[in-house]
Amino acid sequence: LSAAAGLGGCMAAYKLFYHIKVRVAVWLDPWRDVTGKGYQLAQSLFAIGTGGWFGFGLCQGKPESIPYVEADFIFSAISEELGVLYGICLILLCLICFLNFVRIAYGISNTFLKLLSYGVGITYIFQVFLTVGGGIKLIPLTGVTLPLVSYGGSSVMVTILMFAVVQGDGRKKQKYRKRQKNRRTCGAKQMKILKNRRQKKRLICRMKKRQIRRTKNRLIRKAKNRLTRRTKY
Numbered sequence: 001l002s003a004a005a006g007l008g009g010c011m012a013a014y015k016l017f018y019h020i021k022v023r024v025a026v027w028l029d030p031w032r033d034v035t036g037k038g039y040q041l042a043q044s045l046f047a048i049g050t051g052g053w054f055g056f057g058l059c060q061g062k063p064e065s066i067p068y069v070e071a072d073f074i075f076s077a078i079s080e081e082l083g084v085l086y087g088i089c090l091i092l093l094c095l096i097c098f099l100n101f102v103r104i105a106y107g108i109s110n111t112f113l114k115l116l117s118y119g120v121g122i123t124y125i126f127q128v129f130l131t132v133g134g135g136i137k138l139i140p141l142t143g144v145t146l147p148l149v150s151y152g153g154s155s156v157m158v159t160i161l162m163f164a165v166v167q168g169d170g171r172k173k174q175k176y177r178k179r180q181k182n183r184r185t186c187g188a189k190q191m192k193i194l195k196n197r198r199q200k201k202r203l204i205c206r207m208k209k210r211q212i213r214r215t216k217n218r219l220i221r222k223a224k225n226r227l228t229r230r231t232k233y
Contacts, residue, residue: 020140027140040066044073044135047080048087055083070151072143075135090149091132098125104170113169120162 014020022037030038030045043066051061063069063077070077079087101121108114124147131146133139145152147159 023140023142027137030137040068040073041137041141043067044076045137047073047076048084048136051080051083053084055079055081055086057081071145072131072141072150073135074146074150075132078149091128094125094128094147098128101166104166108169117166117169120166124159124162 014024026033026038026041030041032038034042047061047063047066050056055061058081061077061080063073063080066073066076075087075090078090098121101117101124105114105117105121108117127144127147130139130142130144131150134141134144145155147162148156
């Protein structure tokens, strides 16, 4: 149902908004109008292709040929100057951040904080997918920035807040685990103390019993000695 609703929303947006029709048309065939509407995407593909696996070198490419390269097409500029391998490593780094979000969310016991961490992680990786996918012609362009890489004050601030929220949830999880460990250790110490007390009580009871036996034996001996003396006299 959710997939059908999303598909219906995309179809409605395609029919209602003109700029979405333009972006879909450019995505399907950017070479039809290379000098016009498809110029941005065509230059992005040229930059990734000419850079190759290892790139031209830092500050050796021409990223300024791509319009709005510092925001929407930063991945193309990185691939041109530093190579496709560096771009793949950047994607893997983003994927590792997402997996850390999921790992932190999985270990949280609070339902609200768990869902919040999952939502932040999915938002982060979806934003990366939109930026990189639009630059390599995998999906239509969306104009979304690459988190902590693209230029933009509000984007950087929101991304830092996302990381801070997940980090705070992770710290709460660590504090909760420490409390559980402290409780377990305190419980174990209390059990040891109780065992020691029980052992002490048992030893005291044994000592008392021994003392009672000894006193009884002494009294019996004294009584026997008195009897023997009386019999003699």
